[in-house]
Amino acid sequence: MLLDEPTLNIFFAIFLFAFGACIGSFLNVVAHRLPRDKSLIRPRSHCPSCSAPVPALGLIPVFGWFLVRMRCQNCGVKVSWVYPAVELLCAVGTVFLFFNTLSPAQFVGTLWPEAALGSQLGAMRFQPLIAVLTHLFLFYTAVPLTLIDLEHRILPDVITLGGTPIALFLGGANVHLGWQGAVVGAAVGSGVLFFVAKTYEIIRGREGLGFGDVKYMALIGAVVGWQGVLLVLGLASVLGSVVGIFLGLRKQAGLQTALPFGPFLAAAALVVSLWQPLILNFFFGDV
Ligand SMILES: [Zn+2]
Incomplete structure (x- = not known):
């Protein structure tokens, strides 16, 4: 193994948190647009009140909401806390669901059995x-x-x-x-x-x-x-x-x-x- 296990765990936790937050950001879009029959891709995220596009800072999952101080930068309308809450939930949930089921070392061993010690082989892998x-x-x-x-x-x-x-x-x-x-x-x-x-x-x-x-x-x-x-x-x-x-x-x-x-x-x-x-x-x- 290139990394010792604690370092590998920290890397995985950070990656999974960021990955989950991005998924959460997408799921917010799905939850908002799907029932309204709108495209999931275009246009880019905009303020529901004045339609001004959300600035790049505001698009950062979880933290974006704090960076734009919970308000639309154009018209000042409050942005619902539900968006960052969903992103945070998805980030934490992704880390929890992964670590609850397998360790990063196991995960690496599953994909590259040669790279890890004690990995399972065969159908159960x-x-x-x-x-x-x-x-x-x-x-x-x-x-x-x-x-x-x-x-x-x-x-x-x-x-x-x-x-x-x-x-x-x-x-x-x-x-x-x-x-x-x-x-x-x-x-x-x-x-x-x-x-x-x-x-x-x-x-x-x-x-x-x-x-x-x-x-x-x-x-x-x-x-x-x-x-x-x-x-x-x-x-x-x-x-x-x-x-x-x-x-x-x-x-x-x-x-x-x-x-x-x-x-x-x-x-x-x-x-x-x-x-x-x-x-x-x-x-x-x-x-
Ligand atoms: Zn606005």
Whole structure:
């Protein structure tokens, strides 16, 4: 190895933080423009109030917002703190999801087995890499879906349906799941939620769950498998109920103003993807 391990870790952490912040910056654009049917590439970022282009300093992820002192330099309108918060979340999340799954030394060993000591060879070699890509994929789809669902109450097909083939690929490449496991997971995920949504609609006479949620569950099921996707549904329902009751009590808004379900599915999917073996062990003992 050219570098000792602590130095390698620091390099990786800085790179992943910067990479995650840039992804976050792009996901902000996705969350803002996708529901408005605008191009993701052109024009460059501009002030929503006066349309002045954001200066180069302001485009720097996370820090740009502080550098322009939280305001548009042209008209002085306040820039929402949500943008830097999303970038920071993506930066920290990327570092966490990577280091939680594998060490930089393992990563180097996966790509260049000759370069590292004690690297695994054979079919299992790429498994940690697949796991990290799966976590990041779930995270990077969860962020714009959550932002869009909170603001517009939709989960765009471009992300849910568009992401499902990638999810099937990642699930298929996971030896614990395989191609069949990924397909069954997608079918169970969307099937169960479709059944719940239809039943609710028939009993209550109005739509309680959007079909965006049904499509999103196919994406989630493909990477966590059928047991995982049932856990996701259970966990998301519990989270949704707790938050719903909390908001209902606080605002007296009543639960009729249905909460969007997407953000809870997103959070639950990440938790299950990261800790599924632990959760299954907790409920069902050693399996
Ligand atoms: Zn402006």
